Amino acid sequence: MSKTSTNIMIVGVGGQGTLLASRILGNAVILAGHDVKVSEVHGMSQRGGSVVTYVKYGEAVHSPIIDKGEADIILAFERLEAYRALPWLKKGGKIIVNDQKINPMPVITGAMEYPEGIIEKLSEKADVTALDALSLAEKAGSIKAVNVVLIGVMAKNTDIEHDKWIETVKSTVPPKFLDINIKAFELGYNYNP
Amino acid sequence: MKKLLLGNAAVAQGAYEAGVHFVSSYPGTPSTEITECMAAYPANEVYVEWAPNEKVAAEAVVGAAIAGGRAMSCCKHVGLNVMADPIFTDSYIGVNGGAVFCVADDPGMHSSQNEQDSRHYARAAKMPMLEPSDSAECKEYTKLAFDLSEQFDTPVFIRLSTRVSHSQSLVEIGQRKNRDVKPYEKNIKKNVMMPANAIARHVVVEQRTDELKKYSETTALNTVENNGSKIGVITAGISYQYAKEALGGNVNYLKLGMVYPLPEKLLKDFAASCDEVYVIEELDPFIEDICRSLGIDVKGKECFTMLGEYTPSMIASAVLGKAPAEFDKPDEIVPARPPVLCPGCPHRGTFFVLKKLGLTVSGDIGCYTLGAVAPLASVDTTICMGASISAAHGMAKVRGREFNNKLVSVIGDSTFMHSGITALSDIVYNKGCNTIIILDNSITGMTGHQDNPTTGKTIRGEATKQVDLIKLCEALGVEHIAVADPFDVKNFEKVVKEEVARDDVSVIIAQRPCALLKTVKYTGHCEINTEKCRKCKLCMKLGCPAISVDGEGTVRIDKTQCNGCGLCVSVCPFGAIEKQD
8 A cells, every 4th residue: 555645534523614624734735735635525424423534645645535544643623533533543643632522412312421531542542632622712712713723733743834834724714714713723733732 | 727626626617617608406415516616607607507406407408508508417326317317318319519417426325315326327328428536537527528528419427426526636727718609400300309300319329339439449538557467457436546545556557537338449458468357446346247248357346345435455455465554443332423403403393393293204305314313213214305295195095094194294495396396296186185394494405505496596696586385385286384483392283283184285384494504693502400400301302412411310501512592492391491692
């Protein structure tokens, strides 16, 4: 299997803004001169279900999807989704997880329990950065900017330069929310666990 | 200039550059964005519309092409079933301006009710089919499809799959080549498909297929990549990208950009140059079967499944015997997170009542299919667009009045316009007594908010005439029509009880807009007053993602999920749920 690409998986719950996050990431890697493929899921799964986006970049990218055991980074917008995505993480890979809990329907109906201690369990197997991205987004001016906070944290873990990220945020988000999003990106980028 | 584009956006760009004049489609995941993107191009260059269904859209495209314009319609795989009637005959008529039908299959059923392989249509309708494998090819193949259509006097299929439609990759953006609409000439022998003329046209169709076969032998759409290996791989579309990643330079490739008709000599020559040949294609053994019919010894579905999507590691394992990458697993079973009705969804009120009344619910295609998910678990059947009404008609006729008095159909406004109207006329005409609930949420919801004939707006957002659902039902002969708000749970329950008991056909229009519409402004959130709450958990029966019960049995509302719609407030018998600003 060709190992030329960097593989990033963005996971979350439909409606959390994962699509915008993948757009910023995709545009940033183009600006940095890479080939890239971004694979999204639209339609029914967006209605509060698990959503997965694959972003792969490098010299030449063929498959738009990431296989199990092949993600360099998993960027998770929610705890349980990070846990679910674990099999896709490369051995020794990194998980960045927003420490938010959103109950799925089987938990709401009482058919199953939301697993306890997910962050601790993940930390035994992977390099985990867990953060309260909602609070940082609130600090930036809107809890809706949580996706950009998380992109900021992830950006720090790539070899793409800071100014390229800023340029991308500027060109991707609506001008009306630019200030909030720049603040959100910086709060994420400068986040120290 | 290169841009990162969805496969769907690249198809739109290709059609735009090819000088397309007319685009008509009905939305359907994963094809919807093609037509949405078309509407972003200037109105004076491209006419774009949402049609009420795929058949209407395809017929409009056939007409536009006969009239000399370049025309395109886009749909999902099951939409092609609806389109099939005009397309099969359009294959006989051919075109004047180029006609392209773009169909997006959904292997893995991310957002579909079946996993059909649309390539069979190309063979059955005797039309060429091109299949791109990434966004750059989406654009180039679409442009070429219009040229081929005019060159060979045939409508042309573009086949996509979810991973091509919904993956973004780099596309070189070009200029539009503006073209005049070609002259229209009356041609009864070619354009009027009655037996005498169609018999003659069928001869032309068979000749055309032979010509297209010759074309397929030499076109740059079909390429051989010789890596000096003894293993050969014949593949197309997204499977090519998976194979390329999995197998790299270890095999030779025959990549088929044109999946119908296939280049017989090229296939034979390629196979002869290898010791072992694999056909790698998701879903059905379409290429494989044709290879076998040509006497080519290939490996196909004995190595690869007919179910769902492929992955590179699956291919590396089957062809090279390579073990997949190692990975860690969670220590326990992770609860699934199926899609659910959104907080504030108007359908929640409807299904809460239908479940409470214990009715049999004949369902349809849309967000409200999720009324089948626990705890609402209200929907009994879902088949295809419009079937909620017609299937209920069949149920009622075989099971009789008692059953019918506990039976309702639920259908969205857009789905009713798509194919509910004819089904309702069947019930009225044939003396049925069914009750049909039209879930009027003022938009086509599931595919991401497209306008339709009931919304009063065109695809470009212009005001237009609006179908009046009440008058429409009256005109069909329905004498009992009630309009009710599904969030006024008490009244809604009363209306449903009255109408299902009636020994005549009746329609209930459940009217409340989709909570995701920008015009819908729910504010604040709801909270449980723990002193008043008696933990009866009736609110839990709503299946609202914002309401859950903790370990001690205390009901809680998640502020980040709740949009303050207030449905739970009206359901709580003890007034224990309070709206906060």
